[in-house]
Amino acid sequence: MSALHIYNTYTRQNERFEPLHKHHVGMYVCGPTVYGPPHLGHVRGPVVFDVLRRYLEFQGYKVRHVRNITDVGHLVGDGDEGEDKLSKQARLEQVEPMEVAQTYTVAYNEMSRQMNVLPPGIEPRASGHIIEQIEMIQSIVDAGLAYESNGSVYFDVLAYAQNHEYGKLSGRILEDLMAGAGNESRELEGQDEKRNPNDFALWKKAMPEHIMQWASPWGKGYPGWHIECSAMSRKYLGDVFDIHGGGMDLLFPHHESEIAQSSACTGHNPARYWVHHNMITINGQKMAKSLNNGIRVDELFSGNHPLLERSYSPMTLRFFILQAHYRGTLDFSNEALQASEKGLQRLTNAAEQVLKLPISENTEYIVSDIIKSCQRSMNDDINTPQVIAHLFEAARVCNSAADGKLKLDRANVDALNNLFNTWLYGILGIQAEEKHHGAALDGVMEMLLTMRAEAKAAKNYGLSDEIRNKLTALGFNIKDGKDGSSWNL
Ligand SMILES: [Zn+2]
Structure with missing residues (x-):
């Protein structure tokens, strides 16, 4: 494939990537809800979208990468009921919610730095964009697609579905959702405020004891979880932008709601390419509190966790993540990480060895073929495991040349050197400094x-x-x- 193709979750097709504006790419990625230290589940997204960004920049695009910080509105259980995740943590730690947000934003950014993830160009906080969110909610209300109820505002899914496709991104059918919702208990607090159980909160009325609350046309309250991403992506990237990224766990309700909100407000699906990465499992199991298998990133780097045989470096983790295709599951185990560590060592050793290779008059290998293969793999929906396979081929060439079994001339030794610099260190973002x-x-x-x-x-x-x-x-x-x-x- 001579041009970059990306799998678009919205159309379920591998599509040729063509940005809205020549030479520029707008990319919005859902960031963390900052109420706890980063764990393994947090690390795949930043690495996957970092590689996509690096590849776009390598192709000459100027990328505006926006990744939000959710510091208000994300409720325990991801629905419309229950306590705000940050408020709850603040209560447990006996600190201000903003202290919780600050502590774990710093921890998340430190993790990103260790993983050699380039910082996003803009990192907007939900609590810093309340006005934009209120404005957006108001325009959805004005369009007749949301209603106020007892100080809260809900998105009217049925009204919206009359003229829009609802559920296309996540593959859910509204009739099924309606039937399912009918079976659930309706005694849940707040459900009676909704016209329909599938309606979701745009604004929630705050109880007097709720610390995070703001004045709005509907009284004091706080925004729903989904509206922040619609408001902030629109503010920094426009009504329609190129790429919206996130984990597959965000397909529903988060991204489905984002599409509904933005369409209700601007008339457009906000993103032209919806890109989703799969999840990390541990020894074949989902990470879950009840299984006690959640590993924090700092525990992985120190080796201080019962499931870990020893510590692993940030670059081993980064390489391990890139050895799987981003849309496939990634199963984490000591054996797999140790294999990645060895593999990465082989590549960095080869990259160092290139500088000392003997130069011959003629060449028995054409390195540019490997470079073309790397490009082809990357263009095929960011196939990093294939890119890595090509780099192993380059390492074999390098070792053979070092052993005198293969002749390389100056041009091909230089090409080999460029290959490692551009692909291993540049696009895959592996850092070599550690040892030094x-x-x-x-x-x-x-x-x-x-x-x-x-x-x-x-x-x-x-x-x-x-x-x-x-x-x-x-x-x-x-x-x-x-x-x-x-x-x-
Ligand atoms: Zn989001």
């Missing part, structure tokens, strides 16, 4: 411990103690032995 940081740290520590030994020998105990105390305060553990001092972190 480690080597630099070793050198600095050796220098400091030598200085401390010299201070001791000169009976300058004040200085030698100061060096040890400062290192201890930084988290270093210094051990003095017969043959000098050693350290660990």
Whole structure:
């Protein structure tokens, strides 16, 4: 395939990607609800859309990447009833909801940084866009597709479905939804406010004790979970933009509601390509609190979790994620991660070896064929596992050349070097520095411990103690032995 094709969940087809505006791409990705530390379920989306963004930029597009922070309106259970996830966590931690949001936004961004995910160009918060959300709700009410009820505002699904396709994205049929909803208990708080159980909240009336509440035409309250993404994507990317991304778990109700809201307000499905990544399972099981198999990302990096045999680096995790196609499930296990670690090591070793390869007058291999294969795979719905297979082929070529079994001329050695730089480090976003940081740290520590030994020998105990105390305060553990001092972190 000579041009990028992406699977569009909305049309259920692999479609050629053509942006709305030449040379520019607008991409909105649903970000985290920041009420807890990032776990494995949070890590796949940022990596998948980071690679898509890097590839678009590699192709010369200027990408405006917007990823929101949900800090209000997302209720426990993902429906219209129950406590706000952030309010609940704030109550448990006895802090302000904004402290919860700040703590876990910082944690999420730190995780993204460790995973070498490029920061989005705009990271809007739901609580910072209340006015835009109220305006959008008002225009849906004005269009006759939402109604106020007891201080809350609900989207009128039946009225909307008269002139629009409702359920197309998630493949749900309204009649089935209606039949299903009829069987559910209607005693749930707030259900009687709705004309129809499938209606969803655009605005919720706040009880007086609710901390996060704002004035609105319908009284004091807070926005529903779905309206924030419609309002913020529209504000920064326009009524219609190119790519809307997220996990498959967001298809319904979140993205289906987004399409309904935006269509009701602007007359358009907001995104031309709906792109969804699949979920991560652990040892073949869904991650769930009841199974006690939720692994936090920091636990993975430290190895501190009963399901982990040892620690794994952020780049091992990134490579592991990219070894599966984004629309397939990804099963997490120690064996799989260790295999990824070895595989990545093979590629980075080869990438380092390229610089030392012997140069021949003629060549027995044409590296540009691998580059074309990488492009073809990436154009085929971001097939990163295939790209990685081509990089392994490049590593084999590199090893053969190093062993003298294959001749490469200057042009092909340079092409091999470019291949690793562009594809492994550039587009797949693998970071090579880690090892070099480690080597630099070793050198600095050796220098400091030598200085401390010299201070001791000169009976300058004040200085030698100061060096040890400062290192201890930084988290270093210094051990003095017969043959000098050693350290660990
Ligand atoms: Zn969203």
